[in-house]
Amino acid sequence: MIKFLFKGLLRDKHRSLMPLIVVAVGVMLTVFFQSWLTGVISDSIEFNARFTTGHVKVMTNAYAENVEQMPNDLALMGVDTILPGLKKDFPGLDWAERIHFAGLIDVPDAQGETRAQGTVVGFGIDLLSGDPRETDRMNIRSSLKKGRLPQKSGGILLSDAVSEKLKVNPGDTVSIISSTMFGEMAVYNFILSGTVEFGSTAMDKGSFLADIGDVRKALNMEDATGEILGFLNGGFYDHELAEQTTIDFNKRYSRSTDEFSPVMQTLKEQQNMGILVDYSYKMLGIMISVFLVAMSIVLWNAGLLGGLRRYGEFGMRLAIGESKGHVYKTMIYESLLIGVLGSFAGIAIGLGVAWYFQTYGINVGSMMKDSTMMMPAVMRAHITPETWYIGFIPGVFSKLIGTMLSGIGIFKRQTAQLFKELES
Amino acid sequence: MTAILVILLMGFSALNAQTPDGKEILRRIDQNMTSENRVFTAKMIIHGRRSVRTVESKTWTAGDSKSYTEYLFPVRDQGTKMLKLEEQLWIYSPATDRIIQISGHMLRQSVMGSDLSYEDMMEDSKLTSHYNAEVTGSEKVGDRMCWIVKLTAFDPEMAYQGRKMWVDQERNIPLREELFAKSGTLLKRTELSDVVNLFGRWFPRKMVFKDVLKDGEGTEFIIGEIQFNVPIPDYVFSKASLKK
Numbered sequence: 205m206i207k208f209l210f211k212g213l214l215r216d217k218h219r220s221l222m223p224l225i226v227v228a229v230g231v232m233l234t235v236f237f238q239s240w241l242t243g244v245i246s247d248s249i250e251f252n253a254r255f256t257t258g259h260v261k262v263m264t265n266a267y268a269e270n271v272e273q274m275p276n277d278l279a280l281m282g283v284d285t286i287l288p289g290l291k292k293d294f295p296g297l298d299w300a301e302r303i304h305f306a307g308l309i310d311v312p313d314a315q316g317e318t319r320a321q322g323t324v325v326g327f328g329i330d331l332l333s334g335d336p337r338e339t340d341r342m343n344i345r346s347s348l349k350k351g352r353l354p355q356k357s358g359g360i361l362l363s364d365a366v367s368e369k370l371k372v373n374p375g376d377t378v379s380i381i382s383s384t385m386f387g388e389m390a391v392y393n394f395i396l397s398g399t400v401e402f403g404s405t406a407m408d409k410g411s412f413l414a415d416i417g418d419v420r421k422a423l424n425m426e427d428a429t430g431e432i433l434g435f436l437n438g439g440f441y442d443h444e445l446a447e448q449t450t451i452d453f454n455k456r457y458s459r460s461t462d463e464f465s466p467v468m469q470t471l472k473e474q475q476n477m478g479i480l481v482d483y484s485y486k487m488l489g490i491m492i493s494v495f496l497v498a499m500s501i502v503l504w505n506a507g508l509l510g511g512l513r514r515y516g517e518f519g520m521r522l523a524i525g526e527s528k529g530h531v532y533k534t535m536i537y538e539s540l541l542i543g544v545l546g547s548f549a550g551i552a553i554g555l556g557v558a559w560y561f562q563t564y565g566i567n568v569g570s571m572m573k574d575s576t577m578m579m580p581a582v583m584r585a586h587i588t589p590e591t592w593y594i595g596f597i598p599g600v601f602s603k604l605i606g607t608m609l610s611g612i613g614i615f616k617r618q619t620a621q622l623f624k625e626l627e628s
Numbered sequence: 629m630t631a632i633l634v635i636l637l638m639g640f641s642a643l644n645a646q647t648p649d650g651k652e653i654l655r656r657i658d659q660n661m662t663s664e665n666r667v668f669t670a671k672m673i674i675h676g677r678r679s680v681r682t683v684e685s686k687t688w689t690a691g692d693s694k695s696y697t698e699y700l701f702p703v704r705d706q707g708t709k710m711l712k713l714e715e716q717l718w719i720y721s722p723a724t725d726r727i728i729q730i731s732g733h734m735l736r737q738s739v740m741g742s743d744l745s746y747e748d749m750m751e752d753s754k755l756t757s758h759y760n761a762e763v764t765g766s767e768k769v770g771d772r773m774c775w776i777v778k779l780t781a782f783d784p785e786m787a788y789q790g791r792k793m794w795v796d797q798e799r800n801i802p803l804r805e806e807l808f809a810k811s812g813t814l815l816k817r818t819e820l821s822d823v824v825n826l827f828g829r830w831f832p833r834k835m836v837f838k839d840v841l842k843d844g845e846g847t848e849f850i851i852g853e854i855q856f857n858v859p860i861p862d863y864v865f866s867k868a869s870l871k872k
Binding site for chain 2: 266270275277278308310312316317318321379381383384386387388389391392393424463464
């Protein structure tokens with residue numbers, strides 16, 4: 205019977221083409237909208253995770269209390285023993301040491317005196333070990349604007365906007381002035397290896413990156429680090445997993461009575477990220493639901509209209525002896541066929557569009573010029589497992605429900621009434 | 629009844645006559661605390677949350693606009709020099725062989741992680757040149773009777789727009805001080821002690837600074853050798869001396 209119905213649909217374009225196009229367009233929009241919203245929201249969260257919070261972060265209790273001030277005098281000491289322990293006890297996470305600090309960048313003139321100055325926030329990360337995970341995580345290679353990554357100790361990457369402002373170029377010497385972890389004045393000379401533009405105003409306004417080994421020397425932090433960031437192997441923040449890891453770690457290693465004891469916090473526990481994460485995912489859920497309902501109504505309506513338009517045909521079929529049940533069943537099967545085929549087409553096109561926006565994104569940097577939020581300037585879609593099936597909800601089920609409702613009319617109407625409709 | 633009132637009024641007037649004018653107290657403090665120039669060695673004991681550090685330095689100052697400090701200890705800071713001329717400060721770092729200029733709001737940053745800012749460190753200006761004063765009462769600090777003096781800056785550039793001082797009534801030296809921002813927020817507390825008579829003036833050898841916005845137990849600033857009004861060659865206050 206399916207083959208028979210399929211042939212009928214192919215031969216009668218009024219019954220197949222338009223409903224198929226409507227379903228495909230509706231499904232495509234649903235697929236794209238879901239992937240786009242998921243991408244924008246999860247990118248904002250992951251951007252923060254990659255640069256500042258990690259999926260989990262290990263600090264001292266005292267550092268965690270004042271984390272916004274980057275208090276390296278309260279840094280974790282004995283990292284050589286803490287880090288191997290973390291790797292052994294929590295192999296499901298990738299661990300990265302970071303030193304985050306504020307300072308002054310000073311550019312000398314020919315006499316070695318101050319020519320230009322600016323305030324900067326420094327990131328001490330692994331740039332020289334040969335392990336590309338940190339450079340990949342912060343997307344440094346593709347953020348390079350001038351020069352190259354530091355190849356040896358003493359190299360520095362400076363945000364392009366700051367380098368333009370201070371008129372420095374790769375190869376120039378700059379001094380960083382900050383405080384050591386013991387409070388002494390730290391003045392350290394670096395060679396500018398390259399400039400970077402991350403596409404986030406918060407990062408591009410005034411940041412620099414140096415190898416964590418150099419930062420340790422500059423800030424007198426041998427065997428110490430401000431933060432150890434943990435990233436879940438899945439690549440995206442999973443709160444339940446992060447929370448469980450944090451509970452396990454704190455139970456084993458953290459003592460609330462010792463302000464220098466290590467403590468682990470999830471991304472949600474840091475810097476108001478909990479509000480951002482909860483709010484974002486709530487909003488994502490609401491927006492997708494609203495869109496899904498709207499699209500379902502459209503396709504349900506399409507199914508309803510499709511059924512009502514064919515009342516004359518049903519009258520004829522009943523007149524020639526086809527049973528009401530059989531007419532109703534064929535309607536449902538036809539609707540199911542159109543729904544499934546339209547959904548597949550819509551999902552395929554929607555995934556293609558989503559893939560394009562996932563790969564290339566849309567640059568909204570100009571709209572965020574004065575924003576201090578840690579947001580990526582290039583917004584991208586994100587194809588998730590839900591993207592693959594979410595389109596079937598409006599595509600198949602709504603169409604089917606619409607057809608089922610319109611089909612009820614077949615049972616309610618008398619044969620004479622259907623004949624009358626056929627005559628009209 | 630009239631007689632009682634007259635006696636009371638006379639008593640009040642007599643008491644009032646004993647309370648010096650705020651400006652006069654400031655003038656007396658200036659006589660003790662400021663000088664045309666001075667050379668001193670100092671030890672700064674910084675009580676951080678994690679450790680206690682000691683920094684030793686030698687400072688040359690002339691009036692309230694020129695100051696030169698060389699750090700002698702610890703080894704990591706040895707040879708670091710600071711030169712202040714008017715509102716500008718240059719720091720020489722021997723490790724990088726760089727002379728770095730610090731100006732504007734950077735002067736309010738902590739020196740070597742202590743509770744003192746560069747401005748605190750270099751300040752030797754006369755209180756009478758920047759503040760109006762009013763005596764608001766008297767109170768004992770330790771076993772010394774003090775005037776409580778409220779200072780209000782008439783110079784809008786001053787780092788501390790308000791001060792509250794407990795001034796030793798006999799020696800005219802502040803023994804306790806609270807420093808306020810323009811908003812009235814308390815920024816720092818200082819306790820001055822170990823007051824000695826040096827060359828005919830009273831001078832506190834020990835000052836404990838506490839930046840109330842900063843963690844830690846405060847910074848002790850202990851003056852070692854001190855000489856007032858000694859000739860200081862002009863080259864000391866030049867940028868060339870930083871690299872010497």
